[in-house]
Amino acid sequence: MPMPAHIEWTDSDTNSPDFSARWHSESGAVAPRRVVVADDTTTAATAHRLACEGTALLWRGDFHGARQLLAAMARRVDRKTPPPGRTPADSFHQHRRARGHRARVLGMLLVLPDRGYGLVGERGLTLRRAPDVRAACRAAYGPPGGPTAVSLRELLGVVGAHEWRLKGVPVPALGGARIHPHYGVFSPVRGEYVDLVARAPLPVAAGRDASRPRTAFDVGTGTGVLAAVLARRGLDRVVATDINPRALACARANAQLLSLEGVVEVAAPGLFPAEGRAALVVCNPPWLPARPTSAVDQGVYDPGGAMLSAFLGGLAARLAPDGEGWLVLSDLAERLQLRSRERLLGEIAAAGLRVVDRLDTVPRHPRAADAADPLHAARAAEVTSLWRLVPDSF
Known part of the structure; x- marks a missing residue:
């Protein structure tokens, strides 16, 4: 098992010996080879230059100062x-490359939560006015395993995600339940x-x-x-699958909160259940055939359209007689x-399926109306469809 x-870093201000800490990145970023200690005297220009060169900055000082430095670095990028x-x-x-560069540069500003995910400071890296992030980190990372360096940008994402987890997202199709x-x-923020x-x-x-x-x-x-x-539409049994263990835990928790654990x-x-057929098989795969760069990106990007192809290829064998795939x-x-569109229809036909109907809707999310978005023209014209599929022999 790999270590x-x-x-590793050296605190040059105090002539302290070399230090080291574990490295964690949800996006899979490799540990930076060079790390320097930064504080409230570090300018945005210096931080941006070092980050672009591949040098990470391990923050010591005021937590809000770190957030301000991160924002200043973002403006420069x-x-x-x-x-x-x-x-x-x-x-x-080009947009994806620019976003990837942005993520790499901003990911070079690091913090070091302590052994219990606190930000009280570890090995002299005092963080004044730091919030309590312990519950958010435990929810995202699991039990702590010792001081671990993470990017401040990731940590802020962890905190924001935990707030959404506590608050929930209202779903009109569930009568406003969260x-x-x-x-x-x-997150199901796009309700269409x-x-x-x-x-x-x-x-x-x-x-029947x-x-x-x-x-x-x-x-x-x-x-x-x-x-x-x-389940709310009256199906007696709904089997939920996913390849992501986090998603399975999330789906299980939401079923319990909605009192649907009996259904x-x-x-x-896994992609499909281990066995069985169903009257209805529904799949909302990631919509864009590109490589994800973070954990949450996996809900949007499907490299090479692999999940879409696997769903279509396995659908006919999982449908009960007279059943449908959506x-x-x-x-x-x-x-x-x-x-x-020709490729999509070709994959449907090659899987032994045919389309019996299609329901369409237009997006309601703010980005569809954002003219400053480099992908605005495509987003504004976007249509989301529910394709009703049956085996070709049906």
């Missing part, structure tokens, strides 16, 4: 915006795809035989919001020229 990565691409795909890839997203699990699942007509197989439980699979359940909607069954990690998918990838 955990570490960072954002001064350089990529020019428009020749094609929508070029613009998308879904509580966990860290690293995509949820509404599609709430209003699509249930297949005949879901109500009253002597057998009406079963649905929610493939790639995430927070479990679609599983909850299906929603959370399966072991594919919930945005056409944003098509508008960005990352995937063609």
Whole structure:
């Protein structure tokens, strides 16, 4: 088993000996090779230059000063915006590269929570006016394992995610009940795809035989919001699957909070349940065929469209007689020229499936109206669809 990565640094102000600490990055960033101690005297220009060179800055001083330095570094990074691409795909890839560079640079400002995830200071790295982040870190990272260096940007994301977890996201399709997203699990803030699942007509197989439980699979359940909607629509049994253990824990917790644990069954990690067929199989895969760069990105980006292909390829074998598969998918990838409609239809046909209906809706999220977004044209024209699929022999 490989040893955990570490960072090393020297406190030159006090002539202290070399120190080291574990390194943790949810985005999979490698541990920086060079680390210097920074404090309230460090300027944004110096911090930005060092970060661009690959040198991390381990913060010692006022916590709010660290946040201000991070914001100042972000302003410097954002001064350089990529020019428009020749094609929508070029613009998308340039935008992703710019966001990746931004994340790498801002990820170089580090803090060192102590053995219990406190920010009281470890090894002389006192953080004045630091908030209590212990509960948020335990929820995201699990039990503490000793002082571990993390980027301040990631830590702020962990704290923000924990606040959303406590507060929850109201879902109109659930009568205003709240879904509580966990860290690293995509939040159902875009309600249009949820509404599609709430209003699509249930297949005949879901109500034909009253002597057998009406079963649905929610493939790639995430927070479990679609599983909850299906349960509220009267399905007797909804099996929720996901490859992400965090998502499974999140879906299980939300089912309990909604008093649906008797209907929603959370399966072991995997794309489909280990066995069985269902009258309805629903999947809302990541919409863009690109590589994710963080844990939450996995809800948006699907490298090479692998999950989409796997769902379509395995769907027919998982449907009960007269059953349907519901594919919930945005056409944003098509508008960005990352995937063609012909390719999608070709994959559906190659999987032995055919389309019996399609329900469409338009986005309601703020980014669709943000003219400053480099991908505005595609976002403004985006359509999200629920494709009703059946085996071609049906």
